Amino acid sequence: MAVAPSSSSSELPDECWESIFKHTNNPHDHESLSLVSKQFLSFINRIHTHLIISDGVLPLLPALLRRFTTLTSIKVTHYFTGDIDALLSQIASFNLPSLHSLDISKLRTFPSHGLRQFSQKFPTLKSFICYSTRPDLVLIAECFPNLEEIDMSYPLPGLVFEIKALTSGLKKLRKVDLSGTYFLEDSSIFTLCHNCVSLEALVVHDASSFSNIGIANAIRQRPQLRSLAVRRGNVTSELIDAFVSLKDLTCLDLSESHISDEALCALAEGGLPLRELCLDNCKGYGFDGISCLLRKCNNLQCLGLQGTEFLNDECVIDLSLLLGNLNVVKLNRNDNLTDLSLFAIMCNCPLITKIWMERTSVGKHKLEENCLVVNSHLKFLYLAWNSWLDDGSITMLASVCPNLEMIDLGESCGRISKGAIDVLWRCCKIQRMDLYGIGRDLSQFQFRVNFEVPTFFVLNLSSCSISDEELSLLSKSCYNLKELTLDFCGEITANGGKAGGEKLQATKNDKFAVL
Structure with a gap:
């Protein structure tokens, strides 16, 4: 004879409820x-x-x-x-x-x-x-002896930096940011690395008073370093040798530095277990150097190559074949990159979740939809300031990225209208869109959302010609909308804004503003 479970035994444990709430799509x-x-x-x-x-x-x-x-x-x-x-x-x-x-x-x-x-x-x-x-470093060390992380970067002028007081009092430090501390000497960073025996992460961007040899000698004191960010004028052989000595190094940021192909190849030979690599705005190297490094670092998950002079579609296509485990890539400010680069990453990097390709030429090279592969992992796509984008480009993206949660087309939407609607229609998990200037370059424009989009929470329609009627329809269709920005939308009247706002407030009791 079966016994029906009691109400108490059928309830979910508290841990399950908390996990459910933590994964609620919208914290609002x-x-x-x-x-x-x-x-x-x-x-x-x-x-x-x-x-x-x-x-x-x-x-x-x-x-x-x-x-x-x-x-x-x-x-x-x-x-x-x-x-x-x-x-x-x-x-x-x-x-x-x-x-x-x-x-x-x-x-x-x-x-x-x-x-x-x-x-x-x-x-x-x-x-x-x-x-x-x-900051008063002596006071910090006295008050918080158990600190594991301290960021005292870019201090205001007039600071007396008591580095010895800091390191002698904070024995548990694991991460330190000394960026912009232009008045410190090599002995300071050496003392830091020598005394802080638990140090795992060090950031020294824009610290021009440190010499390359000084940084190299310092980081050799802490061979267990896992994360290092060093923005230098020139990455020398002394630095490369020191990097290679860090056998547990998983994150390396050399943005805005000058580094040669030879240096990158030497870094590759070190066999470091890199998971994150940032070479944003770096000069001096080319395809040979970066491809040599990526062949060795085949478990890379995050890559930054913003503002890279030599980068073109052919380079990105070849590099993408070496990045099967990539999750995040940043390729902003590379004018020679088009749709070929974007879709190569989506095809050859099946685990990719975030792509930044702002200020590129995405939209210039049209591709046939039947040649593309669906990528179900991609969730965040940043394509602002791409003037070549049009409805065809956006519709194609929506068709092959069904699980997009966020797309940023800000300042690039002048020729887009129906494409944005297709994203809302096809991407059933879409939550946020930035459509600043949508339809600005079109003689006729309509933003009519006449179907329900329950997952949609945040929308920027600033500088577009949306009407009172379209705003009212939007508020009914996107009934979970929390944030709607309408800066410089001259066709919306006071009554239209009020009507839209009342509808949204009545639906979810949230604030609505026409700014």
Whole structure:
């Protein structure tokens, strides 16, 4: 005889509900879900882990800190005009046992008193971000001895950098950003790498006071480094030899440097287990050097080749054959790249999820749809500032990228109208679109969405000629829309904007603004 399960045994465990809410497509829906029951409210409260504090948030801060007790990180915006010392003291009066990260970047006043109060409540803080400030390193080391990450890049003039005080007090540092510290000497970075025995990631962009030999000697002190970002005028053999000595190096950023083919080939011979490589705006190398490196680093997942002088479609087609595990690629500001490059990546890199090809020539070389392969992994596509794009190009993309969640066509939509509608129709998971200037170069333009798009949340239609009628139809079809930007849309009347806004507010109780 079968026994029906009790209501308690058939309920999902709390861990399952939390996992479901964490993967909700649109976080804006959390507030609606929190109204369902006290149990759902509790789940929603627990999954909100990040808080950004601005002047507008300040009056609500006590209520927010009482509600979201599982916060892990707090960021104070750089345009915060209140008393930062008082703010940190106020935060310290609440119980936030999971808090481990604080960001006070770009604040003109370094809150020494507030940090002392804050540290008494949160002495185990792990991450402290204070770029573009004038940090007191002695105070930081005293207050937060358990720090694992510190970003003190691009400090304000007049800072006295007590690097020894920092490294002697922070034995657990794992990641340090010293970018823009133009007044430090080679001995400083050597001391850092020598003393911080747990260091795994180092960033030294725009630190012109360090010599190549100084950086090379320093990183040899920490052979366990996994991530290194070094923006140099010239990548010398001393640096390459030091890089090769880092046998666990998985992330290397050499953007805006001068590096030769010989240097890249020497790097390839080192057999490093690179997963991320950034050569944005680098000079001095060519196809031979980068292809040599990619043949050896065949597990690369993220590649940046923005602003590369020699790059063309033929190069990208050949390189894509070496990138079977690639997830993310950035190819912005390469004028010689067309549709051939874009579709080669989509075809030869089956795991690709994000492609940046802004300011290229995508749309110039039309391809036949029956020659293309569907890529079900691609979710994010950034094609802003591509003036060759037209409806045919966008419709073809929509047909072979069925799982797109976001497409950015900003500043490139002058000849696009129906193509954007096809994306909404064909891509059933689409959530965000930037269509700034859509239809601007067309004598006749209509943006009529007369079918439901339940997954759609964010849309930018600024500088387009959308009418009151089209706006009303949009609000009915995209009934989950949360953000709609309509800057410089001159054909929308006050009544049209009000009608659209009322519809959206009535549907989801969210803000709607014609800016």
